[in-house]
Amino acid sequence: MSVKGRTSFNEVISKTHAIYKPERGRYWIYGALGCPFSQRVMLARSVKGLNSVIGLTVAHWLMGPNGWQFVQGDGKLVGNKAYRYDGGIESTEENNSGKFGDITDDTERLFVDGTPDPHYGVRSIRELYKMSDPEYSGVFSVPLLFDLKTNTIVNNDSGEIIRLLNSGIFDEFVNTETPVDLAPNDLLSELDEFNKWCQQGINSGVYKINNSTFQEEYETKSTELFDALDKVEAKLAAIYKELESRHCQDGKDEILSKFYLFANHITEADIRLYVTIIRFDSIYAQHFNCNWRSIRADYRFIHLWLRNLYWNHDSFRLTTNFDHIKLFYARSFRKTKPTGQIPMGPEFDILKL
Structure with a gap:
């Protein structure tokens, strides 16, 4: 349906919707x-x-x-x-x-x-x-x-x-008896709060740095971004240490199977944070000058959380294409590097777990 002045599409799919009903392949x-x-x-x-x-x-x-x-x-x-x-x-x-x-x-x-x-x-x-x-x-x-x-x-x-x-x-x-719930009802308020904070401070934070016009603005936005990353690091450190105290006899694999931002399984918060962190060392640090610290060298628990998602979950690894990521940013965002030069490094875009 044509709507004059429309700037977004925000429909849902449900069995009771007049138009959009659930169907395979539709x-x-x-x-x-x-x-x-x-x-x-x-x-x-x-x-x-x-x-x-x-x-x-x-x-x-x-x-x-x-x-x-x-x-x-x-x-x-x-x-x-x-x-x-x-x-x-x-x-x-x-x-x-x-x-x-x-x-x-x-x-x-x-x-x-x-x-x-x-x-x-x-x-x-x-x-x-x-x-x-x-x-x-x-x-x-x-x-x-x-x-x-x-x-x-x-x-x-x-x-x-x-x-x-x-x-x-x-x-x-879906051929699974227990699909993962990315937004459990008992966590909705916490997830909504985290998602809003993460969007403003981290997901958009890297773009705010790239869009900075003056040095003082760049330094201010950089400080804000890394302060936000410090908070995530502290949260994940506390989660890991709690899991370690409860599963010290079970080994690291058992700990990692529950090492997520909320609950003992993947939620939308992990998805929202992951898409920025997986790009951080490979492109944001270099192309957007988000280079005060790196994930791999300065954020132990974020780095572990990231590698756990990438190496232990096909969904994360197989939807991550470092070639497309580097090409997209290097050639689509030319403010800092008008030539479109693509970073060679780091040697490994993500380290082994």
Whole structure:
């Protein structure tokens, strides 16, 4: 439905909704592996066991003047690749990015730089917005949760999509008896408070540093970011020491199986924090000058929490593509480095556990 002046899409899916009802294969995610907001939704999709229920199309890593684009190619080649963790993008699944050489912004390697749209053959995310509502006047952002039956966007807010995927509406299509609850009712108020704080101080904090105009502003924003990281470090240190006291006889594996920000399992708080921390040493420290401290050298418990998620959970490792992450930031955010030079280091984007 066309709505004059619309700047967002915020619908839900439910059995009682007049239009959007739960069905296997009806809904699709359009996102980008370099974008942390897209990865939030990819993680929720995977952790909830919905890879086989909702397909994924991955945009090219460059967010250029015309916004997010899709690699051109035969959409029929996508097939079941769209139901993988990474939407069919070829990855080494190693802990280091490759050397890029003289890669150009317009390179289009099928299933390397992105995937084609298998449904409409559109060139850009913008076209999907305009297909859904010609009157749309907001930002042409990702991720999108798209309805293939009505050819409309259901939702384009990553936080709302996470809650939607977690709501249980697709549980009947999932082959697991106990799906992970990313937002348990008894933790909702705590999660809401943490999510808001994390968004302002950490998720957006790195961008505030990059957007700083004057030295004093840069130093102030840097201090605010690292103060926030100090608080997360203290929280995780306390959680780990409590687990260690209760499971000292059970070994480190048992401790790590419960080492999360809230509860003894993954919640949306882990997802929201992870997408910033996994990018920190590889790109934010270098390209955004968030370099007062590094995660691996200065934050013992955040580093352990990060490596636990990456190495012990396929959902986190297989939705993380360091090539796309570095290319996205180096080529899409050129304020500090107009040449678009891509960092080689660190030698290992994430260390072994």
